[in-house]
Amino acid sequence: MLDPALPSEANALLRAHGLRPRKRWGQNFLCDRNVLDRIVRAAALTSGDHVLEIGPGLGALTRALAGQAASVTAVEIDPLLEPILRETTGGLPNVRLVFGDFLKLDLGSLLEEAFGGGPGVVAANIPYYITSPLIERLMGQKGRICRMVLLVQQEFAQRLAARPGTDEYGSMSVFAQYHCRVELLGTVSRHVFVPPPEVSSAIVRLTPALPGTVAVQDEARFFRLVRAAFSQRRKTLLNTLSTAEAGLSRAEAEALLRRCGIDPGRRGETLSLEEFARLAAG
Structure with a gap:
């Protein structure tokens, strides 16, 4: 053979x-x-x-x-x-x-x-x-x-x-x-x-990992925010999260980021899994 x-x-x-x-x-x-x-x-x-x-x-x-x-x-x-x-x-x-x-x-x-x-x-x-x-x-x-x-x-x-x-x-x-x-x-x-x-x-x-490597209560929201954050890599989180995909107005996006202790001027590519999880919980 x-x-x-x-x-x-x-x-x-x-x-x-x-x-x-x-x-x-x-x-x-x-x-x-x-x-x-x-x-x-x-x-x-x-x-x-x-x-x-x-x-x-x-x-x-x-x-x-x-x-x-x-x-x-x-x-x-x-x-x-x-x-x-x-x-x-x-x-x-x-x-x-x-x-x-x-x-x-x-x-x-x-x-x-x-x-x-x-x-x-x-x-x-x-x-x-x-x-x-x-x-x-x-x-x-x-x-x-x-x-x-x-x-x-x-x-x-x-x-x-x-x-x-x-x-x-x-x-x-x-x-x-x-x-x-x-x-x-x-x-x-x-x-x-x-x-x-x-x-x-x-x-x-x-x-x-079950259910995941970080604690997330709403996976759909978590991944929706992740996709939005990476949708335009050169733009800030404030801009990428102020979209229909993220489901947030500009004011809501800024308030969410500040509640989570994340600078609205950062870009999505700088966020860790733990920070994305904080956003999803916020």
Whole structure:
């Protein structure tokens, strides 16, 4: 059997099935055992863990995960990869393949089938264009997830882990860091993929926090204020919160900021999660 973790054999698999990586779905297949091992170690799997893998591609990570976990449910959007995946995972009784669009599947049912009654682990090598909606969707079910280990574009990983006052810090930083403990575990060269993407990637681990990493009574208000604060990065909080999105008049925005001890002349990118939580409570 050809090994999808080796670049030459991954290419041979594709040729044997008359396939080429499809740009439509951002297909860049990870073909490096060292990186696969790093992802599996980051997942900290035990023999009793159940894993949901999103985007198995040729099955290299699927095989590595199956060697450590009780089961792996792998969701692949590209039906043309089914013959390859059935070939590369055919000897693994603890692997279940699902073909469909993860963003459109019934996530509650999928997690029930993948994890059973308890929480499980998510692992994925995902294309940049679906990273944000994928993470947002998973956060809606974070009580069912122990941890997520994602291989994403390096720039996006830096945004997830960014600190206040940096160029990378934005609404996605606040969203991720409210819902999870975010750990940036290292970069991955573009040259370990078939075909190589244009940019480097990074491994990030997200460990869900229930209900969140800071105390927030009204999450809808919290995130509404976060989105408004970052809607125009060069403007002050007084201006960005005096909008329909924030639901505040200029006088109300100024009063709220002063009650919370926050200078109305600051910009949203300087606020910590704790300060956003104060605004939401104010």
